[in-house]
Amino acid sequence: MSLRATISRKFLLQMALSREGRNSVLSHYHFFLKSQYWDKNRLREYQLSKLKIIIEHAYNSTAYYRELFDRNGIQPKAIQDFDDLQKIPILTRDVIFANQNNLISQAIDKSRIQTVMTGGTTGQQATICRDIESANLKMGSAYRFESFMGRKPSDKMAIFWPAHIDFMHKRSFKEMIKSRYILGDVAFYTGNYDVELFQKYFAELKDINPEFIKAFPSALNIFTDFLVDKHLRPMAIKGILTSGEVLNDIQRNRFENFYQCPVYNLYSSREAGNSASECAMHSGLHIAMETTIVEFAEGMSRVPEGKIGYILITDLTNFAMPLIRYRIDDSGAGLAESCTCGRNLDLMSPVVGRLTDDFYSPDGRRHSGNTLGYYITTNQDFPIGQIQIIQETLLDFKVRITDKPTPNKRILDFIKAQMHEIIGNEINIDIEIVKELPREKSGKLRFVKCNYKPGN
Numbered sequence: 001m002s003l004r005a006t007i008s009r010k011f012l013l014q015m016a017l018s019r020e021g022r023n024s025v026l027s028h029y030h031f032f033l034k035s036q037y038w039d040k041n042r043l044r045e046y047q048l049s050k051l052k053i054i055i056e057h058a059y060n061s062t063a064y065y066r067e068l069f070d071r072n073g074i075q076p077k078a079i080q081d082f083d084d085l086q087k088i089p090i091l092t093r094d095v096i097f098a099n100q101n102n103l104i105s106q107a108i109d110k111s112r113i114q115t116v117m118t119g120g121t122t123g124q125q126a127t128i129c130r131d132i133e134s135a136n137l138k139m140g141s142a143y144r145f146e147s148f149m150g151r152k153p154s155d156k157m158a159i160f161w162p163a164h165i166d167f168m169h170k171r172s173f174k175e176m177i178k179s180r181y182i183l184g185d186v187a188f189y190t191g192n193y194d195v196e197l198f199q200k201y202f203a204e205l206k207d208i209n210p211e212f213i214k215a216f217p218s219a220l221n222i223f224t225d226f227l228v229d230k231h232l233r234p235m236a237i238k239g240i241l242t243s244g245e246v247l248n249d250i251q252r253n254r255f256e257n258f259y260q261c262p263v264y265n266l267y268s269s270r271e272a273g274n275s276a277s278e279c280a281m282h283s284g285l286h287i288a289m290e291t292t293i294v295e296f297a298e299g300m301s302r303v304p305e306g307k308i309g310y311i312l313i314t315d316l317t318n319f320a321m322p323l324i325r326y327r328i329d330d331s332g333a334g335l336a337e338s339c340t341c342g343r344n345l346d347l348m349s350p351v352v353g354r355l356t357d358d359f360y361s362p363d364g365r366r367h368s369g370n371t372l373g374y375y376i377t378t379n380q381d382f383p384i385g386q387i388q389i390i391q392e393t394l395l396d397f398k399v400r401i402t403d404k405p406t407p408n409k410r411i412l413d414f415i416k417a418q419m420h421e422i423i424g425n426e427i428n429i430d431i432e433i434v435k436e437l438p439r440e441k442s443g444k445l446r447f448v449k450c451n452y453k454p455g456n
């Protein structure tokens with residue numbers, strides 16, 4: 001891009017943000033570019049000061065937290081450090097659903113509140129409220145993460161997304177135009193392989209010439225299948241940021257080889273926005289400590305660094321609906337190492353699995369679906385397509401596996417052997433090879449589904 005075009009894009013972006021009263025986005029972004037290099041103690045202190053403020057605010061202005069704290073004998077002032085935080089019971093999607101109104105702060109101007117739905121893969125979706133300043137901070141944080149791959153906020157980025165709900169509703173034509181030509185993000189819906197549609201996308205991409213890609217791994221994978229099938233040359237891309245689903249090594253290698261650029265794994269959720277991202281060292285994901293506390297827990301207690309636990313998010317920015325220790329239905333581990341890139345933001349492991357359903361072994365024990373994910377998709381040295389495991393009854397399991405690459409006997413035997421070892425030798429495993437895995441309404445792929453209910 002010419003210097004003149006760069007300057008005018010930057011100017012347009014500033015104008016667009018300013019028109020919406022979102023001037024602060026870029027100042028947050030510039031702040032995060034500096035704070036990420038603060039020393040660890042200063043970052044920790046900053047995080048703790050924000051935590052105390054949000055806890056006080058939650059107690060004083062929401063019926064839910066006042067009742068929760070009082071019932072458990074917790075004084076907001078008693079939460080003085082990160083260990084004290086473990087006294088606060090966790091928040092789940094079901095709790096949000098049941099306490100929708102009681103979680104909303106009475107101290108926030110209602111006209112400054114936006115709503116988003118939780119990213120539920122099954123069951124009830126709950127509404128999350130967020131004040132505009134929180135959204136601005138999250139956008140500044142998103143730009144900071146994108147800077148890890150060299151993107152400046154005004155650089156053009158193509159987005160490959162499978163989720164209908166982001167595109168089908170509430171997105172006016174004007175918003176589309178603004179996003180495409182001013183904010184620099186051009187979104188393509190690639191939930192299903194569609195040759196005609198993808199041909200149009202390809203023409204549009206050549207025209208727009210994006211420098212970066214942001215994508216659900218499965219959505220970019222589908223579009224990449226199309227480019228490969230049609231012998232089309234990929235766009236010249238400087239970096240790919242993936243989020244929304246677990247990125248596996250096969251997808252990462254494929255994207256890096258095909259697009260000839262590094263892939264960065266971002267951890268984000270609909271509820272709390274961008275929480276962590278890989279830098280160019282790829283030695284874990286840096287947590288956005290200025291806006292978020294990420295804990296890895298078993299029940300209410302944190303697990304040691306390096307050990308996998310459920311992810312609990314405390315959003316330090318959301319004063320409209322405080323989310324404190326929200327169990328986000330993902331698992332991961334905190335890492336003790338520091339990164340050689342010089343940023344002192346804490347590191348976490350890649351997310352090992354979306355909270356898939358739990359499943360049951362014949363002896364009645366319940367297991368996390370992530371266990372299967374870990375042993376089947378990461379502990380092997382041959383390529384494997386996308387996979388879904390469904391428990392139909394206590395003894396009957398179905399495995400769906402995609403045909404790219406066509407799974408050979410060795411792969412199928414490996415999957416069966418792993419499942420027998422983890423679940424039990426008595427189970428029956430029916431393997432079905434499919435073109436595509438069925439998606440949930442949210443567009444996500446569910447790795448383990450359990451249709452069996454204990455007691456049936």
Ligand SMILES: [Zn+2]
Binds near residue numbers: 280281341
């Ligand atoms: Zn780093």
